[in-house]
Amino acid sequence: MNTIAEHIADFLKEYPPFDNLTFQELSDIATNIRAINLEKHAVLFQNNDPLHDSFYVVASGVINLTTIADAEETIINKCHEGDIFGLRPFFAKNNYMMTAKAREESIVYAIPIAVFRPFVANNSDVLNFLLESFAINSRHTRDNARSNGKLDPDSNFMDQQNEMQYIQSLSYNNSPLTTESHHIVKDVAILMTESMVDNIVICEKNNPIGIVTHADLSSKIATGRYPITETIDKIMSSPVVTVIENVSLAEAQLLMLKHNVSHLCVTKDGTSKSAVKGIISEHDLIVAQASNPGVLIKEIKRSQLPKDLKQIRDRLSDLIQNSIQKNIPISHVSNIASEINLAIIKRAVELSILDLGSPPARFAWLSIGSQGRKEQLLLTDQDSILIFEDVAPEKYREVKDYFLRLAKRTTAILEKVGYEYCPNGHMGSNMLWCKSLSDWTKQYNSWMNTPGENSNDLSSIFFDYEIVIGEAKIEEVIENVVFKNAVNNTLFFDFLGNDALKRNSPLSFFKKFIVEEEGPQKGKFDIKTRALMPLIDSARLLILNANIKGIKNTYLRFKQLAITDSKNAEIYLSCAEAFLTLSKFRTVEGLKNDDSGQYINLREMSKTDKEKLKNALTPMKDLEELIKSKFQLTQFS
């Protein structure tokens, strides 16, 4: 009888993977636990320490998992109450690859591996959870290590591209042609021709001893150095370069360059002493690179038809899906996705110009809304405005006519690509949103100085804009108008503040999700309006209020706010994190159902995911309070 062990079991059963075990099993495990106290900044284990005989659960406090890369400490993960870490001893024999350090005074439970292993072996849910956690904790390493200290926004995009490439996995021929050393060259060549491949692996008891490729045949047989009746082992290239399964694109490339070969042989354990699993050819590398973001952008620039653009957009969806599965941080994925979206829209405008002839005046095509914020991961509707420079009154009609036709054409192309028309008509093809610069200046002035008055349709999406194509100066002018009007404009901020807070709250009083009560989406959770929009609106409000120009992304806005308004930094940072989590949920849901992911089907979600989602909703409360106290929201409420 050990009452404390039972208390600990009680604690554990709340958290995965322990929730898969019975109370009796947990009590047995808890009996063998050691409770360890870690003072602030105490190190539990560090990089290259030999493995401990236990893994750890945080009982209270916070443990940071970090790696050292380029003499800089990078946080991989923060472990809170109930999180597990230090799983390496389960899966690997070499030393720890990270450092576990207490961020605040913490108590952790050490669970001996020997005690826990039987439960892992007997319970696949537990095993899967551990594998997943292990993968997350270690994979972040690579991402973060590769992206730290990248401040230059241009090079950042390139880096992300490389990063994707680095982890991009290869698909290759996994049923390679094999033969044995005593076969005759001619027979082997016939076999290769019949199977239409350019290589064959020579095996001895399933282990690769050499490889014959077209190069060997042409240099050794066609030159007459060996007769075609020779046995194949005389002309094979040996030894063969072997790699393990799941090799990354970058690694495969490196190996081919290093060994100056055109084929890599995949074996079970990566050495030539195990069974052949597949063959990677140069061609496989080329295929893999084709769905790399850089290549996509080049293809966009070359496409002539909406059909081509559509095909590229479809490949982008695959790319996004893959990246999310591989746990690449969502902020990187959305950056890349918006670059590609941007390129597609730009190309659509260019194609229209090619059709209509060159424009009679300078203009700017701005994306507004989610694309303006660079947050568009899924195919959502298109929002855009068109601004052209002021022209002489007698030419005005003609010019406006041209741009309206241009915009109509462009939006039609985009519609074919898969971006739906905006249901509210927020597009450059709408007469209202295709205007001269001075009209637009007036428009923004009236929105901001007399909000609510005769322009009830003020849609806040007009305050997120990004230039797609045209004169950058025009965008600058609009930006100046917005920020000039924003200074001390309490009325405007009240309006935006009320707008941000008027959305319905995501959780009921009892912390249950509030779901749609009727309509086709009945029983689903509206993540867009109930969770994402309030965060987006609040970030926009606060950044306009702080008079910070040029930051358009909600995540970055919160990050920037944390720096500028440091006393509320914690709230902003948790909102930034929450925003990413929520975007990810939306994207995953959208990819699953091939729609915009606005409604989440809670019934299909796992318990942990629901918890994650709920946790991401908690910072909103603090943010709401912050906004309420910052702006006296009286005029419009």
Added chain:
Amino acid sequence: MLDWIKNINKEYPEFWKDYLTKLEAKPNKYVVLSTETSGLNPNKDVILSLGAFSVIDDSVVIKENFEAVLLQYKFLEEHGISNEFIIESKMNKMPEAEALEAFINFIGNAVLVGHHINFDIEMLNAALERLDCGRLKNEALDIDVMYRKLTDINDKQFSLNDLCEIYKIPKSDRNSSAEDAYKIGLLFLKLKSRLGIR
């Protein structure tokens, strides 16, 4: 006053002799303990339950625990207290003599740690005397004293609850000597590292 002369040639019970030989070695672990008693007078009151854990290498080892409810039929009857609850509970139950023997075997030569441990030791000594044993000779540490030493406060005592509050040890709704011992264990780890005790 000359009591010790009486004891000089007295034959101790076996377990006590074992205990005395264990004491010759250097202590290699700590034992945190907590007692639940019927009152504050070592001569009249009795121990109702005992809870203890080993602390080895800066961690509380849950497996090495000692937990027992003492069956004090005689005492309870004299004072007209119901013992129904004790009988019904599924805790480990032992008569006083058996429990103390097991406890002495459990602690061995370890350094004892408790909250106001002098009182716990007095209670244990009184019980040991009833078994014709000597007094406990282990080194003992008091977490209240440790805390006051750390903070240089001399005019005030701190209850276990105060200390838990200060170090944010999660409170539990359950109350038992094992629970207390566990909390003392965590507090001890925190104080120990702050005071730099090895």
